[in-house]
Amino acid sequence: MIMSILETKKLSRSYGTFKAVDGLDLNIEAGEIFALLGPNGSGKSTTIKMLTTLLTPTSGEAFINGYNIKTRTDDIRRIIGYVPQMISADGSLTAYENLMLFAKLFDIPRRERKQRVEEALKFMGLEEVMYKLVKEYSGGMIRRLEIAQSTIHRPLILFLDEPTTGLDPIGRNVVWEHVSALRKQYGTTIIMTTHLMEEADGCDRIALMTRGKLAIIGSPKDLKDSLKKENATLEDVFIHYTTDNLTESGNNFHNVSIERKTTGRLG
Numbered sequence: 001m002i003m004s005i006l007e008t009k010k011l012s013r014s015y016g017t018f019k020a021v022d023g024l025d026l027n028i029e030a031g032e033i034f035a036l037l038g039p040n041g042s043g044k045s046t047t048i049k050m051l052t053t054l055l056t057p058t059s060g061e062a063f064i065n066g067y068n069i070k071t072r073t074d075d076i077r078r079i080i081g082y083v084p085q086m087i088s089a090d091g092s093l094t095a096y097e098n099l100m101l102f103a104k105l106f107d108i109p110r111r112e113r114k115q116r117v118e119e120a121l122k123f124m125g126l127e128e129v130m131y132k133l134v135k136e137y138s139g140g141m142i143r144r145l146e147i148a149q150s151t152i153h154r155p156l157i158l159f160l161d162e163p164t165t166g167l168d169p170i171g172r173n174v175v176w177e178h179v180s181a182l183r184k185q186y187g188t189t190i191i192m193t194t195h196l197m198e199e200a201d202g203c204d205r206i207a208l209m210t211r212g213k214l215a216i217i218g219s220p221k222d223l224k225d226s227l228k229k230e231n232a233t234l235e236d237v238f239i240h241y242t243t244d245n246l247t248e249s250g251n252n253f254h255n256v257s258i259e260r261k262t263t264g265r266l267g
């Protein structure tokens, strides 16, 4: 039997009476590159925050490497890395100094720190700029530094919240290459949120969320095949599963047709 490295059972989180994540069931295998996809406000970041122990679930359960996220937060923090949406590197320090801070934070033994920091910077392609101030870095370089920071302790799972937002296609590709290399070299499981179909298409599996619930889960091919439409794209999948049924929305067919007739008369 293949062991899941991450499992959630009816995982839920409410803000007041609003259910941001509503009964999420997920199983993620070790070494997968897994994407959480969905419209703004569908609950992706809330899910990541619960799984990284930053937010307590309202109900349901989740296990990471067998540890319960409610009771084993310290154990979980030791085996995960997290790159949030917001910038987490200090611009007034060099990359080397930023990474040294994280090496101390993660209790890397003093005698190993220098070597581990240099290795991590090299792995992310930053060895030539490691003594430059981070405020002089491009967006892509900052992202790679943040990934180096969050993986200095060689976590089993790396969580990335929209890792390539705001980057140009070249910066995006470089970040993506380095993320893939982490999986290849260290077997790191990667769980990311993204709004980019192209990025999701490169993942092993995708969980498409809408209104806090799982709409569909599977490989990019499974998702496209589910539409039973020739040459379906992930964008088609996204629209199909996340756009409100016309009869459910305020702008239903009846309203739209009345509006169009009125527009026609005005024209």
Ligand SMILES: Nc1ncnc2c1ncn2[C@@H]1O[C@H](COP(=O)(O)OP(=O)(O)OP(=O)(O)O)[C@@H](O)[C@H]1O
Residues within 6 Å of the ligand: 015, 020, 038, 039, 040, 041, 042, 043, 044, 045, 046, 047
């Ligand atoms: N601290 C909070 N208090 C109240 N509501 C919140 C809070 N954080 C998130 N929400 C709401 O919960 C819902 C889910 O938010 P979340 O940030 O998880 O969505 P998301 O899918 O990550 O969105 P985006 O793609 O825009 O990052 C949204 O409606 C959001 O407004």
